[in-house]
Amino acid sequence: MNIITFDSDDKLNEAAANIIIGQIQTTPRAVIGLATGGTPVGIYKQIVNDYQRGMISFRDVTTFNLDEYVNLPINHPESYRSYMNSNLFDHIDLPASQCHIPDGNAADPAEECRKYDEAIELSGQVDLQLLGLGHNGHIGFNEPAHALIKGTHVVDLAQETLEANARFFDSIDDVPKQAITMGVGTILKAKKILLVVKGADKADIIKRALHGTITTDCPASLLQTHPNLIVLLDSAAAGKLA
Template identity: 65%
Template sequence: MNILKFNSEAKLNEAAARIITSTVQVNPSAVLGLATGGTPIGIYKELVKDYNEGLVSFSRVTTFNLDEYVGLSPDHHQSYSHYMKENLFNHVDIVAERTNIPFGLADQLEEECRQYDERIEAAGRIDIQLLGLGHNGHIGFNEPEDELSSSTHVVNLAEETKQANARFFTETEEVPSQAITMGVGTILKAKMLMLVVKGADKAEIVKRALTGPVTTQCPASLLQTHPNLVVLVDEAAGSLLP
């Protein structure tokens, strides 16, 4: 585990983007695992900047997103498909057919999950999997449970997670209660895991995830078992780390 601490969000975003950019520079056909939410937005802005400056091309890159809400169409303004287009895909030269996001409106959700894992296997191992961290220790939408699914699956979102996501929806909209998410086993197959965490409100769960016992009650703690885990935190999020 390699923990990098930064005294500004800008420096953290730049460092995370440089890791991704350098990976694609070395391997133009890299497979990237992408995340959504507030944490990666600054990183994606840096990647767009690198592309505009001619430092990197995404034309041969393949991407797989961690998750998608069940019940939202890809063009819904709060879908993760829409998020990725707005924050990254529409601003670089990535080929749409090489981008993969679970389909939340699939008639057979279990079949969609199975096929998603098959597409990941066919693409080869994910080179870098970008991850955020939920307040309850979830990664992707793998919520604390007695048992965790290793493969892509449908999950019922914890009330805490729904409340955290409610700020993105208007009062007239109902926050989705289910999502399709990569399983922890799928995540751990990536060659490199890059966990990015920002803010003092995440300090306690960062400490628990990285220094506490490995337990399914804190899904992120399983990242400790990965041989190539890079953690990027700002000073606030990393304030309780030894």
């Protein structure tokens, strides 16, 4: 595990973007796992800036997003498809056929999960997986539980997750109650994992995730078992680490 702390958001975003871009420069046909939420926005902005400067091409890259809400229209401004389009996909040369996001409106969600796992397997091992961290220790939408599902699956979102995501909607009642998420087993299969965490409100959970007991009650704690984990923190998130 390699933990790096930054004293500014700009430096953290630049470092994360450089890791992702470096992976693609080294492996032009890289398979990249992508995340959504507030944390990656500045990272994607930096990637777009570097693309516009001619530093990188995504023509041969394949991407897989971690998750998508269930029963939220694809063109809804808070769908993760809309998020990815506005923050990244619309601004780079990644072919639409090579960017994958679970279909939260699939008629058969279980079959959609099976097909998503199959697509990941057919693309080969994920070279680099970008992750954020939920306040309750979730990664993707893998919520704390007695046992975790290894493959892509439909999950009931925890109340804490609904409350955290309510800021993106008019009210908490508008937040979808379910999502399709890549499973922890699939996440851990990635060759390299890049965990990015920001804010003092994440200080307790990042300490628990990185230095606490490995338990499904804190899904992110399973990242301790990964052989190539890079953790980028701002100084506030790192505030309770020894």
